[in-house]
Amino acid sequence: MILAKRVRLRPTKEQETQLWKSVGTARWAYNWALSKQKESYKNSGKFIFDGLLRKELTILKQTDEFSWLYEVSNNITKQAIKDLCHAYEKFFKGLADQPRFKSKRKSKPSFYNENVKLKVKGKKVLIEKVGWVVVSECIPDKKYYNPRISNDGKYWYLSVGIEESKPIVELTNVSLGIDVGIKELAVCSDGTRKKNINKTSNVRRGEKRIRRLQRQISRKYEINKEGNRFVKTSNIIKIEKKIQHLYRRLTNIRLNHLHQSTSEIVKTKPYRIVMEAINIKGMMKNKHLSKAIAKQCLFKFKRQIQYKCEKYGIEFVEANQWYPSSKTCSSCGNKKNDLNLSDRLYKCECGHEIDRDINAAINLSRYKLVN
Template identity: 30%
Template structure:
């Protein structure tokens, strides 16, 4: 069984000076059009309680191009400008549906520099990509092949803070949905000492990418702080800081990609905990380590890869007491401070905190998939004195050795 999905393939490229100048102008025009359209829509609502649609902003763009002050908008491709208006429409749609906050203006210094081209604004032939308003193809480093017979529907060009240029091609890709070997199931507990702890007892080491480059980063930031604002030396120092951050992010992303791919290929059902990472970052003692672990990025990757390969991904309620619950007898400990890494239940079982939590997550997840049960057990039920989710526990932990 196979499934066709939309998949973006990202590559690095090296533009000529003329291409870099053209793309820089496009980025600036995209940002300007987005901000002007956002201002027009905000004023229309504030003054007249009127909702401006995408078609209305497209008509405004046509008028802006005819003015003398904004005639330079005609020098770049019109497609990225129209795409910016579409992105703004999506932002407002998400805001009205209460999925996101109110759209904000794009900053020249802080916002992502990117432009999106549709099929009418680029040509892809014989492995060469040529954008509108350009006479020569981009010098793309094809680090991995595109799917056979791929025809990109959109192309997104971007430049990161480190000055690197990237092009992302959105294509249809066919993914074979092969069942996992043995139809296995695994509970996954995220942590800091170990990045992940699995219900089978395996612990995955936390690479701590930011800590490895912390001294280099601190030195580069001190060097940046000493430079005069607006000087060429400050621009060079800022670029050095950005390159270190890019190196940290690339290594973290690569590690998480390999890890999530292995988990999805080896297991049919994966159970994780619904962590509120944003709230956890309020802990000033752990915020840096939590950010370095990349829990939110790990969950995002796991979600879309599980969907691609036809896996079952179960998310357990964040209030489920996975650490305080004994995976052997189901007893609930009174309290479990973070500094307690192993504990002994009154039934005599000695638990590793993280392994026990992963087993409880797996049991709760299998209870959900088996009977649609809840995953936040109460202290006791009317008949059994045990949580309903724990009734699935003996089957979930059968064959798993107790530490």
Template identity: 35%
Template sequence: MAVHRKVYRFRMEPTQTQAEALLRMAGARRFVWNWGLARRKEAYAATGKGLTYNQQATELTALKKQPEMAWLREADSQLLQQALKDLDRAFRAFFSKRASFPRFKSKKRDEPRFRIPQRVKVEDSKVYVPKVGWVRLRQSQPVDCPIKGATFKRDGAGHWYVSLTAEFEMPDVPLPSANPERVVGIDLGLKDFAVLSDGTRIAPPRFYRKGLAKLRRAQRALSRKQKGSRNREKARKRLSKLHARVRHQRQDWLHKLTTGLVTRYDGLCIEDLNLKGMAKTKLSLSVLDAALGEFRRQLTYKAVWYGKHLVVIDRFFPSSKLCREGGAINQNLALSERVWTCECGAVHDRDLNAAQNIRAEGMRHIPVAVGHTETLNAWEEGVRPAHGGQSSLNQESHRL
């Protein structure tokens, strides 16, 4: 049995007293992080060696017994231990050169948050937070898996959210064969968010661009306010709410789109795009607004949940330049050419041609159900010799 993770995220509706308690918990987490970081730096300066998590956990127990630190006992003990574990993981990431050196957390810049690995429960649209009690939730779906941890966080608009990490088991067996008629190629872009191999075109919502005028006005209003004033805090919250609205609109749209695709098709074929490189071009605003990386992330884990095939085609595969009729490659195809004519006389819509070529290449890696024949191209062959196509369940890097 393969173990997979699922994360539920709900907005909390705490009372004023509960919100203050959650804020104190977040403050305790920030204090322990800063204290642990300072102790590690002191120990290294004195002895040339750092401290381990176990050493700091022992020191934390002694710290809580000091009279002036009695307020730490009001916070959940696992929350404080988790802060030290997070710090230890940050140092390991630094020493393995995967991250920069851990920094102290500022009360002004760091969003209030904390993590509790156990004893968090959800019942009747309420979540139980140790040391706080039962807090109301806007629960949109049932939590039908065992909870393995919970992260509580307050956003810039002042709303508290809980992210519940759950685990579930799935039989570690090969995916069922797919019906070729229910396999689709997906070409992602900016003019159209996605073009499917069956001719369907999905227009980009452009939520950020549509809200850009309001965001700019709110940003200008914030910049005019005096630092430290109440009016500046009000302006900051208005700006945060606008950003949150854009973020929520985009997430809602992407979730509906990816769920619809996964439930409609047995197999999905996409390209491995260089999104970091695209985000550094003059089209960066459009690339980031489209959230193509989030689309792929959702498609990947939902394919696992629903038991569907997901094939990721190599990024160097010439999907747009390849003629699906004769197999010739148009090496001189420019980005501005949306329709092009092959030397064999075939006229291609750039994006639709790419989607169909992606599907044909992806079909090489998807088992076909009995009674169906694989759809081949015009010369009754695969598009090109097999290479790095990746199945969502066969590649560990694509697991959630």
């Protein structure tokens, strides 16, 4: 299977300038291709294939106005157009939302590097039109898939897919059900619980610090306002950078917790893992819970469980979205239709009393038996 490896780059100032040029060019090419697709669909209702768009861009580059495109690798613009066309195809098939224009301020800074031209020599990698860049650790010299260079607001990273063989693992005869939620990240049918990292003092302190800085920056914008225009001073830029770094830190804390939790679950070696299908889009419509749901990163949790199950040869089962795992008694099988979200203890007519989340996890572990 192909697993991603991410290593930190340590570019010089000149190399970093070239990396930012590549990021800007990739974003421009994506937006240019999107505008062409929208114009074509509006006028004729047709989809333009990426090969035609790339030929048009090659002709465009030969003009004086767009000669700056030669300053970066040709593969960056080619792949950006290809990515947009792939996203547009998914939109037409109903698999994704309509692609949007990439903002300079909000979009993730990243670009593609041709996998054939990516060379490794010890703790250095060769990036097209950038040169040999120092990396924090050695990368195995293998065939690379989809190399991408990105910036997380503080550091530059190189992400590559590397093919690895699956380890041989002896699995137990346990079927493990996992119930995810807001109170706790996950509750397993064997009784183990994974805490909600957003309730810890470390995360709460970071969020409090962000709120304080955001109020501070808002006051500074009001003070430096000139008519209808907001002036961005050097102090405002400093505070914005602090906020960006705090958001980055909180994201890393949450991702680290997800990786640790999913690895601990998978390393119990059950022969299968059952999770309920999660309608994140529908859940986010609840204005009271949307913020808490977004912070839990439930989709990322499911995705990590899935690829780790594939790695260790564990069967991953996704239960039906309407399967009444919480409302069904895990002892007698009776269904309780009047169960509310506030009822944290499940009380059945048969006298069985159990924590609501563990009850749901046990029912999920028996999903195939009752369905």
